[in-house]
Amino acid sequence: MEFSSKLLENAVYEMSQLPGIGKRTALRLVLHLLKQPKEQSERLSNAIQVLRNDIKFCTSCHNISDVALCEICANPKRDDSLVCVVEDIRDVMAIENTGQYKGLYHVLGGKISPMEGIGPHDLTIVSLVEKVKREEIKELIFALSSTMEGDTTNFYIYKQLEEVSIKTSTIARGIAVGDELEYADEITLGRSIMNRIPFENSIKAL
Amino acid sequence: MEFSSKLLENAVYEMSQLPGIGKRTALRLVLHLLKQPKEQSERLSNAIQVLRNDIKFCTSCHNISDVALCEICANPKRDDSLVCVVEDIRDVMAIENTGQYKGLYHVLGGKISPMEGIGPHDLTIVSLVEKVKREEIKELIFALSSTMEGDTTNFYIYKQLEEVSIKTSTIARGIAVGDELEYADEITLGRSIMNRIPFENSIKAL
Numbered sequence: 001m002e003f004s005s006k007l008l009e010n011a012v013y014e015m016s017q018l019p020g021i022g023k024r025t026a027l028r029l030v031l032h033l034l035k036q037p038k039e040q041s042e043r044l045s046n047a048i049q050v051l052r053n054d055i056k057f058c059t060s061c062h063n064i065s066d067v068a069l070c071e072i073c074a075n076p077k078r079d080d081s082l083v084c085v086v087e088d089i090r091d092v093m094a095i096e097n098t099g100q101y102k103g104l105y106h107v108l109g110g111k112i113s114p115m116e117g118i119g120p121h122d123l124t125i126v127s128l129v130e131k132v133k134r135e136e137i138k139e140l141i142f143a144l145s146s147t148m149e150g151d152t153t154n155f156y157i158y159k160q161l162e163e164v165s166i167k168t169s170t171i172a173r174g175i176a177v178g179d180e181l182e183y184a185d186e187i188t189l190g191r192s193i194m195n196r197i198p199f200e201n202s203i204k205a206l
Numbered sequence: 207m208e209f210s211s212k213l214l215e216n217a218v219y220e221m222s223q224l225p226g227i228g229k230r231t232a233l234r235l236v237l238h239l240l241k242q243p244k245e246q247s248e249r250l251s252n253a254i255q256v257l258r259n260d261i262k263f264c265t266s267c268h269n270i271s272d273v274a275l276c277e278i279c280a281n282p283k284r285d286d287s288l289v290c291v292v293e294d295i296r297d298v299m300a301i302e303n304t305g306q307y308k309g310l311y312h313v314l315g316g317k318i319s320p321m322e323g324i325g326p327h328d329l330t331i332v333s334l335v336e337k338v339k340r341e342e343i344k345e346l347i348f349a350l351s352s353t354m355e356g357d358t359t360n361f362y363i364y365k366q367l368e369e370v371s372i373k374t375s376t377i378a379r380g381i382a383v384g385d386e387l388e389y390a391d392e393i394t395l396g397r398s399i400m401n402r403i404p405f406e407n408s409i410k411a412l
């Protein structure tokens with residue numbers, strides 16, 4: 001792509017560094033900003049800069065937060081004997097949206113992935129292990145995605161906690177509510193038969 | 207969506223104001239920026255701000271340019287008796303990429319669209335008409351998209367130039383090179399038969 005302006009070229013280049021944004025989309029976005037009032041570009045530009053400079057993470061669960069202890073960790077109504085281990089803030093938001101979970105979270109900040117050069121020390125695993133040893137946590141719920149990396153991370157944390165007596169669980173994998181059996185993949189269907197639950201429990205959930 | 211941080215919420219909101227970027231995509235982009243080195247966010251933020259503040263438009267063709275007269279208008283090798291009327295800079299880039307056109311451009315900045323509240327005076331039509339009257343332009347090539355708005359804009363400019371003796375043309379519409387006739391839509395196929403060209407001309411293009 002040949003640009004008639006260095007400024008434009010630079011803005012398009014920086015925009016196209018975002019994931020899933022190619023050069024063409026970046027150009028469309030930048031030209032859109034040029035057509036809008038100047039204030040919109042300023043607000044976007046400021047929002048990005050302020051976020052990046054002033055962002056804080058909760059000292060306990062490592063979730064993104066504007067204060068030292070996030071709203072969830074600071075809430076006395078939450079069950080602090082229950083900690084759900086997740087990858088990032090989007091998972092916290094997804095679980096919070098269900099309204100079904102009243103425990104706390106621990107945000108790892110990713111998964112162990114040798115392919116991407118992410119080792120255990122790039123994540124908040126040390127902080128999690130210390131928290132488990134220090135505080136009275138009864139159960140750790142692993143809610144990472146069920147990929148090779150997710151399973152590896154779960155197992156690494158599990159190994160780190162071998163000497164501590166703590167209950168560990170993972171979220172249930174199975175056929176989604178409303179889905180037809182015939183379209184489910186074999187692994188999911190196989191797991192959902194292996195890990196079947198007493199019928200009485202499924203009635204309770206209604 | 208419930209956010210644990212006002213800063214995050216604000217950045218996601220501003221990002222989601224861009225066309226085609228929903229709240230979820232905006233969150234993904236912002237979280238990506240948070241994982242990258244601080245410099246990347248700063249560069250993006252600066253690029254947007256500098257572009258919006260310092261952007262200039264060529265005084266002659268209204269294309270985006272860092273100098274008063276853009277590279278194309280300032281190039282003495284270009285044929286200044288030929289002006290191609292386009293909607294925005296992307297069309298200039300597309301035509302330049304063909305390497306087939308040696309004339310100048312005139313960037314309208316959009317199309318007349320009553321639905322979106324864009325009238326003739328929001329575009330650079332007055333400047334085009336003045337340029338045609340002032341300079342020695344032999345031919346005006348309309349290269350707007352063939353939509354209702356494009357056709358309206360073409361016709362409006364054509365009417366403004368009735369008293370001036372200037373040749374006007376539009377780019378050829380027809381079956382794309384390499385396409386099969388049976389899959390072409392009726393309007394395009396109809397036009398390409400109506401506006402057939404002498405066979406000798408098509409040989410020359412090879």
